[in-house]
Amino acid sequence: MGAQRIDGRQVAERVLEHVRAEVRALTARDVVPHLAVVLVGDDPASATYVRSKANKARAVGMRSTVVHLSAGVTTDELVRRVRALSDDADIDGLIVQLPLPPHVDEAAVIAAIDPAKDVDGFTPENAGRLFRGDLGGLLPCTPRGILALLQAYDLPLAGRHAVVVGRSNIVGKPAAQLFLAHHATVTVVHSRSGPVGRYTRQADILVAAVGKRHFITPDDIKPGAAVIDVGIHRTETGQLTGDVAPDVEQVAGWLTPVPGGVGPMTVAMLLDNTVRAARLRRGWHDVARTGV
Numbered sequence: 001m002g003a004q005r006i007d008g009r010q011v012a013e014r015v016l017e018h019v020r021a022e023v024r025a026l027t028a029r030d031v032v033p034h035l036a037v038v039l040v041g042d043d044p045a046s047a048t049y050v051r052s053k054a055n056k057a058r059a060v061g062m063r064s065t066v067v068h069l070s071a072g073v074t075t076d077e078l079v080r081r082v083r084a085l086s087d088d089a090d091i092d093g094l095i096v097q098l099p100l101p102p103h104v105d106e107a108a109v110i111a112a113i114d115p116a117k118d119v120d121g122f123t124p125e126n127a128g129r130l131f132r133g134d135l136g137g138l139l140p141c142t143p144r145g146i147l148a149l150l151q152a153y154d155l156p157l158a159g160r161h162a163v164v165v166g167r168s169n170i171v172g173k174p175a176a177q178l179f180l181a182h183h184a185t186v187t188v189v190h191s192r193s194g195p196v197g198r199y200t201r202q203a204d205i206l207v208a209a210v211g212k213r214h215f216i217t218p219d220d221i222k223p224g225a226a227v228i229d230v231g232i233h234r235t236e237t238g239q240l241t242g243d244v245a246p247d248v249e250q251v252a253g254w255l256t257p258v259p260g261g262v263g264p265m266t267v268a269m270l271l272d273n274t275v276r277a278a279r280l281r282r283g284w285h286d287v288a289r290t291g292v
Contacts, residue, residue, distance in 0.1 A: 003227070003248070003255040004153075008145075011152045012264035015272055016060055022275040023061040033278040034063040035093040035119070035271070036085050040078065040104070041071030046097050053095075056267050062274065065091070075105040079112045086114035092281060093119035093274035098170070116281050119273040122169065130174055133181045138273050143175040145265025146207060146228050147182070153254060155205065155226050158183040163203035165189045165196060165216065165243070171209040171230055179205075196220060208243035216244045224253035230262050 023033060035057045039050045050066055057064040067085065069078065078100075085094050094117040100106050115125040121140035129137045150157065162184040166172035176186045189199045200206055200220040208216045209230035221227065231243025242258030249255050256262055279285065 002250060003252040006149050006153055006226075006228070006254050006256045006261060008149060008256060008261040008264045011149055012145075012268040014152075015148065015265070015268040016056070019268070019271045019275055020060045022272075022279075026275065026278055027061065029284075031278055031282070032061070032063055033092045033275050034065065034090055035095075035274045036065045036067060036088075036091045038067045038069065038078075038082060038085070038094075038096045040069050040073055040097070040100055046099075050097050053267055053270060057271060057274070060271055062271065071101050073101075073104070075103075075108055078104060078109050082109055082112040086112065086117055091117060092278040093117055093270075095120045095270070117277055119270055119277055121174070121273070127169070127174070130177045130181075133177075135178075135181055138277060139178065140170065140174040141269040141273060142171050142209075142230060142262060142266045143178045144269040144273075145262055146175060146230075147178055148269070149228065149256065149262070149265060150205065150226065153226075155254065157205065159185075160204040161185045161187070161202055162205040162207070163187045163189060163200050164207045164209065165200065166207075166209035166211065166230075168209065168211075171207075175207055175209070210243050212243060213241060214243070214245040216248060218245065218248050218251045221248055221251040223251055225251075226254040227252040227256070228262060229256050229258050232258055232263065 037050050037053055054064040054066055085091055094113055096109055110122050111124060113123050115123045118126050118138055121138045126137050157179055162179045164172050164176050167188050167190040176188050179186045187199050189196050197220045201222050203222055203225050205226045207228045213233040227244055227248060229242035229244040233241050235241055240259045
């Protein structure tokens with residue numbers, strides 16, 4: 001019969017409808033949420049992601065600014081630019097598109113973002129709040145998107161075993177913390193863990209965020225598990241595929257497609273975080289947040 005498809009595009013559109021309503025409510029109070037994105041260099045994939053984020057922001061009624069800097073920018077120059085944007089009272093949300101060139105100190109750049117405008121949820125302050133189980137701040141977009149997908153399909157975390165493959169600061173680590181905050185038992189698998197199957201076959205919920213094409217195979221899956229594929233890779237023929245092999249659908253109970261699964265949710269949660277930042281900066285707490 002095959003796994004049930006977890007439709008990220010459909011769920012993301014519901015989130016964006018919520019965001020549009022929030023933007024209208026804020027606009028009625030003479031506040032138009034403003035998202036600024038810093039792009040360094042000319043990497044085609046990064047440029048595509050930034051363009052998508054800017055277009056989606058404008059589509060829901062926000063203002064959007066893209067600051068494009070050369071690949072040769074120094075850490076000090078980039079930090080100064082990020083601090084200037086953080087200090088701009090007109091900007092509500094600020095992100096720096098990753099990855100940065102190898103010569104740039106990524107941690108220093110991220111730390112320069114005002115935590116109140118950190119709509120990616122990457123600054124030490126926001127990461128620390130999540131580590132403490134405080135979900136009241138700005139949370140990382142992809143983990144939030146994963147949680148919203150699970151909620152949309154009535155797949156609870158409480159009491160379940162969630163296995164996260166990958167320990168990046170962007171997805172793996174914050175996803176594990178978010179799942180813990182929702183009372184899951186969490187295992188994080190990484191490059192030093194040995195054969196992944198001995199862990200993943202125990203998972204009620206499996207998140208694949210390892211960055212390796214078709215790394216997760218049917219032999220790695222507990223029958224009926226919910227499998228969330230965060231990976232995205234382009235094949236030799238131009239087709240997009242993920243970290244999970246296609247035939248996993250014969251074993252899993254639920255599965256996110258690539259494309260059309262986690263990706264749309266990440267952008268939707270970025271915009272939801274931006275309207276949330278616009279409210280919180282002004283001390284307004286009168287509109288409910290989607291999901292988490």
